[in-house]
Amino acid sequence: MSEFVDSQSAREYLLGLQERIVAKFVQLDGRPFVRDVWEKPRGTPLDGGGLTRMCENGNLLERGGVGFSHVKGAQLPPSASAGRPELAGRGFEAMGVSLVFHPRNPYVPTVHMNVRFFVARAPNNTPSPLGEGAGGEGEPDLAANRRTSERSKDVWWFGGGMDLTPYYGFEEDARHFHATCKSALQPFGADLYPRFKKWCDEYFFLKHRNEPRGVGGIFFDDFNALGFERSFEMLRAVGDAFLEAYVPIVERRWNHPFGERERDFQAYRRGRYVEFNLVYDRGTLFGLQSGGRTESILMSLPPVVKWRYDWHPAPGTPEARLYSDFLRPRDWA
Amino acid sequence: MSEFVDSQSAREYLLGLQERIVAKFVQLDGRPFVRDVWEKPRGTPLDGGGLTRMCENGNLLERGGVGFSHVKGAQLPPSASAGRPELAGRGFEAMGVSLVFHPRNPYVPTVHMNVRFFVARAPNNTPSPLGEGAGGEGEPDLAANRRTSERSKDVWWFGGGMDLTPYYGFEEDARHFHATCKSALQPFGADLYPRFKKWCDEYFFLKHRNEPRGVGGIFFDDFNALGFERSFEMLRAVGDAFLEAYVPIVERRWNHPFGERERDFQAYRRGRYVEFNLVYDRGTLFGLQSGGRTESILMSLPPVVKWRYDWHPAPGTPEARLYSDFLRPRDWA
Numbered sequence: 001m002s003e004f005v006d007s008q009s010a011r012e013y014l015l016g017l018q019e020r021i022v023a024k025f026v027q028l029d030g031r032p033f034v035r036d037v038w039e040k041p042r043g044t045p046l047d048g049g050g051l052t053r054m055c056e057n058g059n060l061l062e063r064g065g066v067g068f069s070h071v072k073g074a075q076l077p078p079s080a081s082a083g084r085p086e087l088a089g090r091g092f093e094a095m096g097v098s099l100v101f102h103p104r105n106p107y108v109p110t111v112h113m114n115v116r117f118f119v120a121r122a123p124n125n126t127p128s129p130l131g132e133g134a135g136g137e138g139e140p141d142l143a144a145n146r147r148t149s150e151r152s153k154d155v156w157w158f159g160g161g162m163d164l165t166p167y168y169g170f171e172e173d174a175r176h177f178h179a180t181c182k183s184a185l186q187p188f189g190a191d192l193y194p195r196f197k198k199w200c201d202e203y204f205f206l207k208h209r210n211e212p213r214g215v216g217g218i219f220f221d222d223f224n225a226l227g228f229e230r231s232f233e234m235l236r237a238v239g240d241a242f243l244e245a246y247v248p249i250v251e252r253r254w255n256h257p258f259g260e261r262e263r264d265f266q267a268y269r270r271g272r273y274v275e276f277n278l279v280y281d282r283g284t285l286f287g288l289q290s291g292g293r294t295e296s297i298l299m300s301l302p303p304v305v306k307w308r309y310d311w312h313p314a315p316g317t318p319e320a321r322l323y324s325d326f327l328r329p330r331d332w333a
Numbered sequence: 334m335s336e337f338v339d340s341q342s343a344r345e346y347l348l349g350l351q352e353r354i355v356a357k358f359v360q361l362d363g364r365p366f367v368r369d370v371w372e373k374p375r376g377t378p379l380d381g382g383g384l385t386r387m388c389e390n391g392n393l394l395e396r397g398g399v400g401f402s403h404v405k406g407a408q409l410p411p412s413a414s415a416g417r418p419e420l421a422g423r424g425f426e427a428m429g430v431s432l433v434f435h436p437r438n439p440y441v442p443t444v445h446m447n448v449r450f451f452v453a454r455a456p457n458n459t460p461s462p463l464g465e466g467a468g469g470e471g472e473p474d475l476a477a478n479r480r481t482s483e484r485s486k487d488v489w490w491f492g493g494g495m496d497l498t499p500y501y502g503f504e505e506d507a508r509h510f511h512a513t514c515k516s517a518l519q520p521f522g523a524d525l526y527p528r529f530k531k532w533c534d535e536y537f538f539l540k541h542r543n544e545p546r547g548v549g550g551i552f553f554d555d556f557n558a559l560g561f562e563r564s565f566e567m568l569r570a571v572g573d574a575f576l577e578a579y580v581p582i583v584e585r586r587w588n589h590p591f592g593e594r595e596r597d598f599q600a601y602r603r604g605r606y607v608e609f610n611l612v613y614d615r616g617t618l619f620g621l622q623s624g625g626r627t628e629s630i631l632m633s634l635p636p637v638v639k640w641r642y643d644w645h646p647a648p649g650t651p652e653a654r655l656y657s658d659f660l661r662p663r664d665w666a
Contacts, residue, residue, distance in 0.1 A: 036643070054642045065642070208621045208630075271634070278611035279621065288541045288612065297541075301604070301640040307396070308636070309387045310369070310628045 007093065010117045010232065011070060014097045015051070017115070017239045018068045021099065022053045024243055028250065031058040033066070038293050045291055047072045052296045056303065060108070060254055064101035065299030069292070070094070076120055077289040079282045083222050084120075087155060091121035096160070097239065098283060100300040101246075106266035107256035109166035109173065109214065110273065111246050112300070114283060115239040117232075119156045156228070158235045159221035161196060162242055163204050164249075165214030165273065167266045168318055169326035173249045174215040178332035181218045184241035188226060188234045193333065196220045201329045206276055212327050213276050217245075265319050268311065270302035277301065340426065343450045343565065344403060347430045348384070350448070350572045351401045354432065355386045357576055361583065364391040366399070371626050378624055380405045385629045389636065393441070393587055397434035398632030402625070403427070409453055410622040413615070416555050417453075420488060424454035429493070430572065431616060433633040434579075439599035440589035442499035442506065442547065443606065444579050445633070447616060448572040450565075452489045489561070491568045492554035494529060495575055496537050497582075498547030498606065500599045501651055502659035506582045507548040511665035514551045517574035521559060521567045526666065529553045534662040539609055545660050546609050550578075598652050601644065603635035610634065 022033050032055075039049040050069030055061045076092040078085075096116030103110065164177045178197070185192040200219035205212050218238070224231050277284050277300050287297035313319035355366050365388075372382040383402030388394045409425040411418075429449030436443065497510045511530070518525040533552035538545050551571070557564050610617050610633050620630035646652035 034642070056642055063640070063642075208627045267637075274607060274638075275611060275631070278608060294541045295643045298608075298640065299642055303640060304600075305607075305638045305640075306636060307631065307634040307638075309367070309389055309396075309398070309632055 006228070006232075007095070007117065007119065010235075011095055013232075013236055013239070014068055014070075014095060014115065014117075018051065018053065018066050018097050021097075021243060022066055024247065025055065025061065025064065025101070028247070029055060029058040029060040031055055031061075036296075038296065045074055050293065050296060052293075052299065054299055058104075060103055060105075060250065062102050062104040063299075063301075063303035064099070064103075065296075066097065066099040067296045067299060068095075068097050069296065071290070071292070073290055077286055079285040079289055080118065084155075087120040090123060093119045093121070094286075098300075099242075102270070102302045103250070103254065105254050105256060106167040106258050106262040107253040108250055109164050109253075110270075110302075111162065111164055113160075113162035113239075113242045113246075115158070115160035115235050116283075117156070117158055117235070119154055122153045122155075156224060157221070158223045158231050160235060160238055161200055161217060161219035162238070162245060163200055163214060163217035163219065164246075165269075166326060167269050167322065168262070169215065169322050170249075170253070171325075173252070174326065174330075174332045176248060177215070177217060177245050180241050180245035181238075182333040184237045185218070185234070187237070188230070192220075192234070193218065197333070204276065206272060206280070208279070209272065209275070211272065211323075212329065213272065215326050215332065216329070264306070265313075267302075267304050267306040268308055269322075270305045271307050274301055274305055339561070339565075340428070340450065340452065344428055346565075346569055346572070347401055347403075347428060347448065347450075351384065351386065351399050351430050354430075354576060355399055357580065358388065358394065358397065358434070361580070362388060362391040362393040364388055364394075369629075371629065378407055383626065383629060385626075385632065387632055391437075393436055393438075393583065395435050395437040396632075396636035397432070397436075398629075399430065399432040400629045400632060401428075401430050402629065404623070404625070406623055410619055413451065413619045413623070417488075420453040423456060426452045426454070427619075431633075432575075435603070435635045436583070436587065438587050438589060439500040439591050439595040440586040441583055442497050442586075443603075443635075444495065444497055446493075446495035446572070446575045446579075448491070448493035448568050449616075450489070450491055450568070452487055455486045455488075489557060490554070491556045491564050493568060493571055494533055494550060494552035495571070495578060496533055496547060496550035496552065497579075498602075499659060500602050500655065501595070502548065502655050503582075503586070504658075506585070507659065507663075507665045509581060510548070510550060510578050513574050513578035514571075515666040517570045518551070518567070521563070521570070525553075525567070526551065530666070537609065539605060539613070541612070542605065542608070544605065544656075545662065546605065548659050548665065549662070597639065598646075600635075600637050600639040601641055602655075603638045604640050607634055607638055 026032055033053040036052040038052065040047055048071030050067060052065060052067045054065040056063050072093045074091055076088055076090045078088050094116065096114060098114040100112045101110065164174065182193040185196065196218035197216065200216045201212060203219045204216060226234060284297055359365055366386040369385040371385065373380055381404030383400060385398060385400045387398045389396050405426045407424050409421055409423045411421050427449065429447060431447040433445045434443065497507065515526040518529065529551035530549065533549045534545060536552045537549060559567060617630055
C-alpha cells in the first residue's frame with residue numbers, strides 16, 4: 001500500500017488556495033486584505049495556529065474573511081465527530097481553509113466555502129509537535145479507515161463544500177454555481193454531486209425557520225472513500241472550483257444599482273446567516289468548543305445585521321420571490 | 334400539607350405582570366406595543382400558546398418585547414433540565430414571562446428579565462389539556478420535590494432573574510439595579526441574593542470571549558426550596574421588582590445626548606448579546622428545541638447589530654472603561 005496520510009501536502013495545498021483566493025479578491029476589490037498570523041490561543045488546550053486574511057469596508061466586500069487554521073488537540077470535541085461518536089475524546093489534528101464573503105451590494109450573494117482535513121489519533125497515540133512534517137508521523141494505511149480496525153488506528157477524513165446565499169435571486173447564478181460544483185466532482189464519480197448537493201440542502205437548513213439558508217451547493221464530511229490520494233484530489237477539485245463558481249456571479253451583479261430598500265432586506269436576511277452559524281454550524285461550534293480563535297471563527301458573521309419582528313415580504317415583490325423561487329430545494333444543475 | 338402546585342395562579346400572576354410592565358413602557362415611550370396572541374406553533378409537538386407584546390422603533394425602545402408563554406410538551410428538552418438530567422424526556426408544563434428591552438439611546442442599558450414555572454410530570458402521568466385550571470390537576474405535595482421520591486412524582490420548580498447590559502457604564506445604575514434585586518430577595522433569606530448574584534455572573538458569561546455579558550443581576554433555576562407558596566412569593570418579588578430596578582435608570586439616562594460613535598459602539602456590543610443568546614442561552618435553546626414560536630423567542634435579538642474584526646477600544650476612552658470597570662464581576666450591592 002503506497003498511499004499514506006500526507007498532512008504536509010494538505011497544509012501546502014490549503015495555504016496556496018487561501019493565497020490564490022485572496023489575490024483574486026484583492027484584484028477585484030482594490031482593497032488589501034489584513035494578514036493576521038495567530039498562534040495557540042491563550043488559555044486553551046489547543047496547539048497550533050493559523051493565518052487569517054480579512055477585508056472590511058471594501059468596495060466589493062463589506063466584510064469577508066479567508067481563514068487557514070491547523071490545530072492539534074488532546075480531545076476531539078463532539079461537534080467534530082457528530083457522525084462518528086466513537087471518535088469523540090480522541091487526540092486530533094485538523095486543518096482547513098474556510099471563507100465567507102459578505103458583499104456590500106445586495107444583488108451579489110453571500111458565499112461560503114470550506115475544505116478541511118481531519119485526523120483522529122488512535123487511542124494512546126500521543127500527537128507529535130506540529131510543523132515537523134506530519135507526513136512521516138502517522139502514515140496509517142487505508143485499512144485505518146475500515147470501521148473494523150478503527151479502534152486502534154488513526155482515522156482520517158476530508159470535509160468541505162461551498163454554498164450560495166442570495167438576497168435577490170437569479171436563476172442563472174444558482175445554475176452556474178451548482179453546475180461548477182457538479183463538474184468539479186464529476187471525475188470522482190457521478191454519484192458525488194447528487195449526494196453532496198442533497199447533504200448541503202439538509203445541512204444548511206434553519207429548522208426553527210423551516211427555511212434553507214440559501215440556494216445550497218455541495219457539502220460533505222467524513223470522506224475517505226477513495227483512499228487518501230484520490231480523496232485529497234477530490235478535495236482539491238472542490239477548493240479549486242471556488243473562484244470559477246463565484247467570480248462570474250460577482251462580475252455579473254456587483255454594478256447592479258441598489259438603494260435603502262435592498263440594503264435593508266439584505267441586513268434582515270443576514271440575520272438568518274447569524275442564526276444558522278451560531279445555532280447550528282458544526283464548524284463554528286467546533287471552533288468555539290475546542291478553544292479556537294474567536295475572531296477568526298466569527299469572521300463569518302455579517303458586518304451589519306437587522307432583526308425585525310414577524311416581518312414578511314409583500315406578495316409579488318422581489319423580496320417575496322426570494323422565498324418562493326429560491327429558498328426551497330431545487331434541481332439547479 | 335395544604336400547599337399544592339397552583340399553576341392557574343402562576344398563570345394569572347404572569348399575565349398581570351406582563352400587562353403592568355407593558356403599560357409602564359407604553360406610558361414612558363408613547364408608542365403602543367403590538368399585541369400578538371399565538372397558539373401551538375404548526376408542526377411542533379407542543380401544546381399551548383402565548384401572548385407576545387412587542388415595540389419596535391419606539392422613542393425609548395428601538396426594539397423591546399415582553400412575552401408570555403404557557404406550553405405543555407411530551408418530552409422535556411435537555412436544555413430545560415441541564416441541572417437535572419434525570420428529568421429529561423418527561424412530559425412537562427412550562428410558563429413564563431420573558432423580556433428584553435433594547436433602548437435606542439446607547440446610554441440606556443439593555444435589560445433582560447425572566448420569571449418562569451416548570452412542572453416535569455411523573456413518568457406515565459399523561460398531561461391533561463391546557464386551560465382546565467391546572468391547579469386542580471397535579472396537586473403534588475412538597476414531598477414531590479424530595480429527590481428520593483422524584484422518580485414517581487411530578488416535580489416543579491421556579492426560575493428566573495434579571496440582568497443589566499450597559500454600553501456606557503454608570504456605577505450608580507449598576508448599584509441601584511443590584512440593590513433592588515437584593516431588597517426583593519431579602520425577606521426570603523439573606524443567602525439568596527449572594528447565591529443568585531454569583532449564579533448570574535456565571536451564567537451570563539461568554540466563554541469564547543472570556544467576557545461577562547454585562548454587569549449581571551440575579552439568576553436562579555430549579556428553585557423549590559421554600560415550598561410552593563413561599564417559593565412562588567419569592568418569584569413574584571423578583572417579577573415585581575423589575576420596574577423599580579430598571580425604570581429609574583431609564584429616566585436618568587435616556588435624554589443623554591449621543592452621536593454616531595456611541596451608536597456604533599452600541600451596535601458592536603449588541604453583537605455580544607446575539608452571540609450569548611444563540612450560543613449559550615438555555616431559554617432560547619429550550620424554545621427553539623422544543624418547537625416554540627421562533628419570532629417570540631428571537632424577539633430578544635437587537636434591531637441593528639454590527640460585527641467588526643478584532644476590534645478593541647482605544648485605551649482611556651469611555652468604551653474602554655466599559656471593559657475595565659464594568660465587564661468584570663464586582664460587588665455592586
